[in-house]
Amino acid sequence: MSHDQVRITRALLSVSDKTGLVDFARALSERGVDLVSTGGTHRALSEAGLPVTEVADLTGFPEMMDGRVKTLHPAVHGGLLAVRDNPEHQAALAAHGIGAIDLLVVNLYPFEATIAAGRGYDDCIENIDVGGPAMIRAAAKNHADVAVVTDVSDYADLLAEVQAGAGALSAATRRRLAQKAYARTAAYDAAIANWLAGQVEAQTTPAFRAFGGSLAQGLRYGENPHQAASFYRAPGIVRAGVAxxxxxxGKELSYNNFNDTDAAYECVAEFDPARIAAVAIIKHANPCGVAEGESLLAAYERALACDPTSAFGGIVALNRTLDAEAARKIVEIFTEVIIAPDATEEAIAIVAAKKNLRLLLAGGLPDPRAPGETVRSLSGGLLVQGRDNAVVDDMPLSIVTKRAPTEAESADLRFAYRVAKHVKSNAIVYARGGATVGIGAGQMSRIDSSRIAAWKAAEGARNLGLAESLAKGAVVASDAFFPFADGLLAAAEAGATAVIQPGGSMRDAEVIAAADAAGLAMVFTGHRHFRH
Incomplete structure (x- = not known):
């Protein structure tokens, strides 16, 4: 047999997830593979009637310290690390009575599941695996002679190859399994490190950062067909949403679907479902219409009216259970994705008539106030920042103009600022009566965003057969301060009556004076919402 092939004669199995374990081990045993295992794995195999040696019989030491120490021994690691064609290594095995191990099967203590479940600190610590990663890394390093399996989904393929290869595994398979093994321990350690970083008071810039994930879905391509792409689920992170x-x-989600649906659901989560129904329609990660309503149907119709042209082929996010009434209306135009906390059976049946329309049920809404991080790759590095969890309801609003906003204007100002948080910068949002009526997004100058938003409001009026722009009597939100008065004056010219913005410009006094001259009410939030 060539060195490309390694015959499996002895396997060490030590698994937390025992899915498929007995059948897998039985198939190995029937091929004459000697089985060695630890603790609960040994018990499961013994109870199934399989011949299996306990690790304690190899090491001469019992498991101790509540199972913390059991495989950390030369009898285990020597068997994993010995190079088969190295005479000195073989002599060491013989001198110390250590048997070679050809196959290691390990999956780790469920640390990610433990933190996801919100368990206490001590419980999380006890679910940090030590011996498992040590064995995995040893076997993966020595993959020229040892195969390492860390995922139960690999059992079937491994057995098929052993069967076809007269009990052996190829070098290509061993290398593939080794890569997966190192990636698994890296993601595991990343979850631990990031969790611990959160336990250290005021640690916002740890010296080293690691991020990992498990493959959830391979994608046909990325933003464009020539770009490869896949979606990875971050372990241990609990946040209701597309992940x-x-x-x-419906069809599988594309790269752009994932990105846009995430943006849509984070936006609609700004609106408390216990207070009112809300719908956000997103296109290219930007809202093209957001509205509140007494029902989801009312909210959807008002959101759609803001920009029905852009809404075609968009993402619809709802903050309440999708009902039949709303579902019937949503499916009237081409929509890529609907995402909601839940859906009624009748609504599900209505959406089912559109076989390509994706329907996602997230089981809840993400908390807009929750801490967390966003990560963006750069050439040679990563940019990491805290999630923008500032919420306008928590901001003390400062009235800076002679005229204070009315009660209705104040409600709309808060609504508009919730939406502006989710519009790409530079962002300008016109809103009236709890609905957007014009949105200007992603422009290089704020005055251009102001003009686009005003044009959208005028276009929306034409679509509805109205003579007067929807901006007339609306309020305006700006995600950052107005550096000059021109952007604010554009809003006034369009018919806006009140403005909400962070403030903080060197020319605040000039902008405030312009607002007073135009009879606008204006409030400062003290919080910027850039979204690049």
Whole structure:
């Protein structure tokens, strides 16, 4: 047999997830593979009637310290690390009575599941695996002679190859498994390190950062067909949304679907479902219409009216359970994705008639106030920042103009600022009566965003057969301060009556004076919402 092939004669199995374990081990045993295992794995195999040696019989030491120490021994690591064609290594094995191990099967203590469940600090610590990663790394380093399996989904393929290869595994398979093994321990350690970083008071810039994830879905391509792409789920992070949602129907999500659906659901989560229904329609990660309403249907119709042209082929996010009334209306135009906390059976049946429409049920809404991080790759590095969890309801608003906003204007100002948080900078949002009526997004100058938003409001009026722009009597939100008065004056010219912005410009006094001259009410939030 060539060195390309390694015959499996002895396997060490030590698994937390025992899915498929007995059948897998039985198939190995029937091929004459000697089985060695630890603790609960040994018990499961013994109870299944399989011949299996306990690790303690190899090491001469019992498991101790509540199972913390059991495989950390030369009898285990020597068997994993010995190079088979190295005479000195073989002599060491013989001198110390150590048997070579050809196959290691390990999956780790469920640390990620433990933190995801919100368990206490001590419980999380006890679910940090030590011996497992040590064995995995040893076997993966020596993959020229040892195969390492860390994922139960690999059992079937491994057995098929052993069967076809007269009990052996190829070098290509061993190398592939080694890569997966190192990636698994890296993601595991990343989850631990990031969790611990959160336990250290005021640690916002740890010296080293690691991020990992498990493959959830391979994608056909990325933003464009020539770009490869895949979606990875971050372990241990619990946040309702596209990553955790259950897809009931429709085509697989694309890269752009994932990105846009995440943006849509984070936006609609700004609106408390206990207070009012809300709908956000997103296109290219920007809102093209957001509205509140007494029902989801009312909210959807008002959101759609803001920019029905852009809404075609968009993402619809709802903050309440999708009902039949709303579902019937949403499916009237081409929509890529609907995401909601839940859906009624009748609504599910209505959406099912559109076989390509994806329906995602997230089981809840993400908390807009929750801490967390966003990560962006750069050439040669990563940019890491805290999630923008500032919420306008928590901001003390400062009235800076002679005229204070009315009660209705104040409600709309808060609404508009919630939306502006989710519009690409430079962002300008016109809103009236709890609905957007014009949005200007992603422009290089704020005056251009102001003009686009005003044009959208005028276009929306034409679509509805109205003579007067929807900006007339609306309020305006700006995600950052107005550096000059021109952007604010554009809003006044369009018919806006009140403005909300962070303030903080060197020319605040000039902008305030312009607002007073135009009869506008204006409030400062003290919080910027850039979104690049």
């Amino acid at each position: 955790s949602a259950r897809q009931l129907q």
